Amino acid sequence: MDERRTTPHLDLPLHRLQVPLPHLLPFAIGSFDAIGPLSRAGFPHRHSFYEIVYVTGGHGAHVxxxxHRTLQPPQLCVIAPGQVHYWADADDLTGQVVLFNEDFLLSHPEDLAALRGLSARPALALGEHAGPIAALLADMELEYRTRPAGYPGVLRASLHILIVRALRACAPGTDGAAPGRVSELAAxxxxxxxxxxxxxRSVASCAQELGVSPGHLQTxxxxxxxxxxxxxxxxxxxLEAKRLLASTxxxxxxxxxxxxxxxxAYFCRFFRRETGxxxxxxxxxxxxxHHDPRITSIAGAPEAP
Known part of the structure; x- marks a missing residue:
């Protein structure tokens, strides 16, 4: 299954989700081989969808x-829409790939904020969480392939559990989520x-669009x-400036x-202040x-209101 098509965007390929019966389920799961060659793409590109990759074997690196992070299976990689990634000198990649659009998360809007946080990490070392995550993904893949009655609901619930388990792997003892309204507004x-x-957008325009005051949004x-x-x-x-400077x-x-x-001119002053x-x-x-901290860091300036 070839799950993505490539379209030019600012000289950087943009892959869009293509799955069987997309009007029924904007979701796919399978091995690297089942998803298709683009799941191992060795060139910089970005997605319009979310991707969670559970790497169980292989050599090389994920960027x-x-x-640039050397592969150390088992590990989990979360890629959010707009991020630039590729597999560098990767051989014998094994594992499972999960693809889904944002509207697949409507029943759990708090997962959007969680996914953004997870995608800030190039890889998650799973440790004791590897077994439960592997079992969960195997069950999800079986559900997706056999499609028994009620399978979309099972897959949505399983994806939420997968995200929670990933949060536990990167922050043991916590679920990583802010409660209720706080999490929903942040998402x-x-x-x-x-x-x-x-x-x-400015902070004020975002607050207006979300129906809150700028001060409440900030809090x-x-x-x-x-x-x-x-x-x-x-x-x-x-980060967007870094992506474009590096990849276009x-x-x-x-x-x-x-x-x-x-x-x-202001952009140049801003960029120098943020990155050095x-x-x-x-x-x-x-x-x-890629290992110069001024390159891999998102921003180097102290936080300001």
């Missing part, structure tokens, strides 16, 4: 938003910022994520515009050294 804010136009998002809404927007702008041949002016800045490098210096360095 997610410029962070809604994350969706706004992740939208194509999100990098051009709840800070409680749920540990960061202010302004800091999260700046992180997204910085766009000019600095074009990168500035795509990252949400109307003034290229000018955009040109970053582009020159990134090709040869």
């Amino acid at each position: 997610l938003d410029l962070v 809604a804010f994350a969706r706004l910022v992740a939208d194509p136009g999100g990098l051009h 709840l998002v800070k409680q749920a994520t540990g960061c202010t809404p302004g800091r999260l927007i700046r992180q997204r702008q910085t 041949e766009l000019t600095i002016r074009q990168v500035s515009r795509e990252a949400g800045f109307g003034d290229p 490098m000018t955009p040109g210096e970053f582009r020159a360095r990134v090709g040869g050294n």
Whole structure:
């Protein structure tokens, strides 16, 4: 099954979800072989959907938003829409790949915030959680292949359990989720910022769209994520600029515009403040050294309101 088609976007391939009967279930699960060759893509690309990869074997590395991580199975990789990733010099990859669109999570909106947090990590070492996660994925794959009565509900519930188990693996003893309204608002804010136009939004415009005051938005998002809404927007702008500088041949002016800045000169000052490098210096360095902390870090400046 070839689950994705490639379309050009700013010189960077964008893969869209293609699954059997997409009008019934925007979801797929299977081995690397079953999902298709693009599940092992060795070139930088981004998705319009979520991907969770459970790697059980293989050699090489997974690169997610410029962070190069050597494979150490068993491990879990979570890729969110818009992130740039690829498999570097990967051989004999084994495991399972889970693909789904955001609307598959409607019954558990808090999972969106959890997935964004998990996708900030290039890989999750599973330790004692590997067995339960492997069993859960095997059950999900069987449910997906055989499609017994009620299987969409079972898959949605199983995906929620998978996300909770992944949270436990990265933060033992906690479920990683903020309660109720706090989590829902943080997830809604994350969706706004992740939208194509999100990098051009202000905190005030996001608050207006979500129907809350800027002060209330700041309080709840800070409680749920540990960061202010302004800091999260700046992180997204910085990360998008890094992606475009590293993966495209766009000019600095074009990168500035795509990252949400109307003034290229201000963008250059902003980028240097956040990373310690000018955009040109970053582009020159990134090709040869993914391990420079100024490259792999999202932002280096202290948090401001």
